[in-house]
Amino acid sequence: MEHSTTDVQSSSDRFEAFVLEYQDLVFATAVRLLGGRTEAEDVAQVVFLKAFQRFDQIRDSPAAPGWLKTVTRNACLNHLTRYRSRWRLFSDLTSRRGADERDMDIENVAVESGISPLTRLERTETNQRLEQALHNLPDHQRVPLVLFHFEQLSYLDIAKTLGVALAKVKTDIHRGRIALKVALDGM
Amino acid sequence: MNVDPDLERLIDREFKALPGPRAPRTLLPRVMTAVRATRPATHAGWFSWPLVWQISSLAAMLLIVLGAANFWPVAADTVVALVSNLAADTSSRLGSVIRETEAVLSAADTIWRVAQPVVVGMLVLLATMGAACAMLGAALRSVVLGGTSRL
Numbered sequence: 382m383e384h385s386t387t388d389v390q391s392s393s394d395r396f397e398a399f400v401l402e403y404q405d406l407v408f409a410t411a412v413r414l415l416g417g418r419t420e421a422e423d424v425a426q427v428v429f430l431k432a433f434q435r436f437d438q439i440r441d442s443p444a445a446p447g448w449l450k451t452v453t454r455n456a457c458l459n460h461l462t463r464y465r466s467r468w469r470l471f472s473d474l475t476s477r478r479g480a481d482e483r484d485m486d487i488e489n490v491a492v493e494s495g496i497s498p499l500t501r502l503e504r505t506e507t508n509q510r511l512e513q514a515l516h517n518l519p520d521h522q523r524v525p526l527v528l529f530h531f532e533q534l535s536y537l538d539i540a541k542t543l544g545v546a547l548a549k550v551k552t553d554i555h556r557g558r559i560a561l562k563v564a565l566d567g568m
Numbered sequence: 569m570n571v572d573p574d575l576e577r578l579i580d581r582e583f584k585a586l587p588g589p590r591a592p593r594t595l596l597p598r599v600m601t602a603v604r605a606t607r608p609a610t611h612a613g614w615f616s617w618p619l620v621w622q623i624s625s626l627a628a629m630l631l632i633v634l635g636a637a638n639f640w641p642v643a644a645d646t647v648v649a650l651v652s653n654l655a656a657d658t659s660s661r662l663g664s665v666i667r668e669t670e671a672v673l674s675a676a677d678t679i680w681r682v683a684q685p686v687v688v689g690m691l692v693l694l695a696t697m698g699a700a701c702a703m704l705g706a707a708l709r710s711v712v713l714g715g716t717s718r719l
Contacts, residue, residue, distance in 0.1 A: 393603070393604075396603065397596070397600055400595075400596055400599050400600070401596060404595050404596060404599075405589075405591050407591070408589060408590070408591035408592075409588040409589045409590075409591075412589045413589070418589075418592065422591075422595055422598070425591065425595055426595070426598055426599050426602055429599045429602075429603075430599070430602055430606065433603050433606070504585070507582070508586055508587065511582055511583075511586060512586065526579075530579065530580055530583045531583065551570035551571055552570050554570075555570045555571065555572065555575075558572070558575050558576065558579045561579055561582070562575060562578065562579065
């Protein structure tokens with residue numbers, strides 16, 4: 382069956398609306414797993430291209446967010462495996478531009494929530510410190526930590542996903558949490 | 569102790585309070601550009617092509633058909649002549665090819681008899697070295713990548 386030009390245009394419009402709806406979800410998953418905005422944007426583009434290839438199946442599916450999160454997670458893990466040493470000791474320092482954009486996001490949310498200026502300031506500082514501490518964690522601690530707290534994966538599932546021992550996952554997550562608590566207590 | 573429930577709850581609460589990072593404004597244009605690049609102009613089918621393209625493609629098709637119809641008798645005669653020449657040559661050359669092949673096989677057999685002990689020895693040596701490298705690699709991976717990390 383042939384498609385008319387109008388059909389193609391409306392399909393493109395529908396996909397644009399789809400990207401607009403889910404771009405924050407995909408980007409948030411990617412940026413927390415990868416610890417860098419530039420890499421997260423690259424991965425998000427790859428994920429949406431995959432979504433476009435099967436757009437007919439997922440556009441109206443209630444499973445679309447879950448599918449996107451799973452594809453994003455796998456793409457991030459592939460990216461980490463391919464482009465970095467997975468368990469390297471030091472993570473990249475985030476760029477100033479990325480930090481500025483993150484600060485802006487946090488401030489926007491605080492303004493929108495209608496809380497008092499002092500509480501807002503304290504919360505903003507806590508969030509900034511926590512985000513920075515999370516991004517500064519080494520990959521081998523940040524990735525399982527994000528999978529546990531943001532992706533709601535169990536320790537066992539994380540161990541299977543990453544292909545490492547369960548004890549190592551628990552140890553890395555525990556050490557990551559301690560590092561985050563130290564960062565929060567240092568305020 | 570690797571799991572501290574209080575610490576787990578504390579970090580979980582702090583994470584829940586974090587605002588979700590927002591996608592940069594550049595993401596949507598990037599994705600849409602990439603999507604358009606992956607879809608060729610012909611994706612929508614011939615009926616959705618611009619009128620000029622449709623007429624041009626019809627004209628090109630007509631030319632190809634006419635050309636094929638005009639040149640087919642000439643081409644058929646040429647092909648028949650070539651095939652008959654080839655068949656005559658082939659039968660005479662086939663005998664000499666078989667004789668040359670027999671000579672080559674005989675020479676190869678002689679060389680193999682002489683070189684067989686050396687080649688087998690080399691293969692055993694290579695296999696042993698390969699296995700040693702694989703074991704060393706596995707051991708290194710286990711020690712460097714599989715061990716518990718240290719802060």
